[in-house]
Amino acid sequence: MLYRFVLMLLAGLLAWPAQAVSVAFINPGRSQEIYWEAASGAMFQASKSLGLQLEIQYAERDHLRALDLVRALVARPAAQRPQYLLLSNDYGTAPEMLRLVEGSGMQVLMVFSGIHGADQRLVGPPRDKYPFWLGSLEPDAEDAGYLTAKALIEKGRQAGLTGSDGLLHVLALGGDRSTPSSAARNSGLHRALAEAPDVVLDQMVYVNWRLDTAAEKTRWLIRRHPEARLIWAGSDQIAFGAMKAWRERGGEPGRDAVFSGINTSTQAMQSIQSGELSVLAGGHFMTGAWGLVMVYDHAHGRDFRDEGLTLVRPMFTLFNPERARRFLQRFGGHELPLDFRQYSKVLNPRVKRYQFDVSVLLR
Structure with missing residues (x-):
């Protein structure tokens, strides 16, 4: 009887839907700013496509507000903190953000703008002084x-x-x-x-x-x-x-x-x-969405370490009239009919290197 009960319990646990991986992004831009609106829209579509739980908060181009938003996330009860936190090093805030996040249990990925120069010497490379800082993804400006x-x-x-x-x-x-x-x-x-x-x-x-x-x-x-x-x-x-x-x-x-x-x-x-x-x-407005692909894979056991921890990728494409027409068809509405699962290494074992190219989505 006990053996049968254990089997039933295991079957129930396996049938129970896994809790979605939770992610927060501190958007450094303004909530009514065209570029950062587009960036957030792409991220929401990526999270929907990948089954991630995403929240986005805007710093409204105020670096002090950005730090306050990080403090507020850290101050939440542990069970209510996101598992992953996406940050941008606008206005050089990343070193202080990493210091604030330390010990919170959240894992950090830098997107859009990474850490360079004197700040990089201060914080060291990813996964060193701050092991929870997984790495960064930037467009090749x-x-x-x-x-x-x-x-x-x-x-x-x-x-x-x-x-x-x-x-x-x-x-x-x-x-x-x-x-x-x-x-x-x-x-x-x-x-x-x-x-x-x-x-x-x-x-x-x-x-x-x-x-x-x-x-x-x-x-x-x-x-x-x-x-x-x-x-x-x-x-x-x-x-x-x-x-x-x-x-x-x-x-x-x-x-x-x-x-x-x-x-x-x-x-x-x-x-x-x-x-x-x-x-x-x-095309670089997609950086945050691509970052969510990396987060999804990392959360499911596929690390991006083999491609490097500070990734700088050529995300820009040139637009002609036809490509612009297709772009407006795909991105002109509030809902972006895009499938980001094709970029995941976990969902596509044949993918060996991330192909973060907006032109692929326009085909």
Whole structure:
């Protein structure tokens, strides 16, 4: 009788649904910010696809609020804390966040922005001083700057937008001087310029990621450098500011000058389709969703250690009008009809290396 009871008990336990792996993400952006809204939307779709329990809290671009949100998670009763915590090192908050999380039982994955430079020397590598810090996943921002600059130069050549000296003249508007993603995008731009002997960079300025500042600085840039017809921008909003200034002087973006941008806003996709924006790269908003794939696999016994603990991946793709149309079809609504299970190593044993590429989802 006892043997039969044990068998029944085991059968009941096996039939009981496993509790979903719980994950929290401290989103460093604003809740009404297009890029970070898209990032959260992709993460919710990934969590739904993978059966994860996800909560997202916004820091609203306030680094002190981000730290308070981490403190609040740590202060919860142990049973109510998420098993995994996704963080971004915006404003250099990660070292303090790791200190706060220590001893809480939560495991941490850095996404979007990892730990570099002096901060890295302070905290050491993942799984060392802080064993619960599993690693990081970042988009290759340098790749974004390089891809857009290369494509912009080619567009300029095709359109014959050379100056009186036979060279293509470029104006560059960077996001800022200090953040790692901005510096990396700028580095990609300069790599592409170094490969193009028929191109000269007339001037580069920084606009703090603001559309209005980009418009203001472009107004005097095009007066100072009247032969410039190629305008490289560190984001789509910067590009829109530059295009606004160009129209004010009677120009036609996409016809008498070519513009590039980075990001995947609806406005950017529509501008690529209309031809006003000539070059656009994006896809890095999926970083958090890809991070959830790694979390799912780690929670189910498949560690990503064999690929490295600090992963920097080329997540950017160039958009043409057709690819922009497909992107808006897939990502234009509130529900993203996407299946992230195909990227999991646990669910697909043949997958040996993560293929985090947004273009795959557009096929």
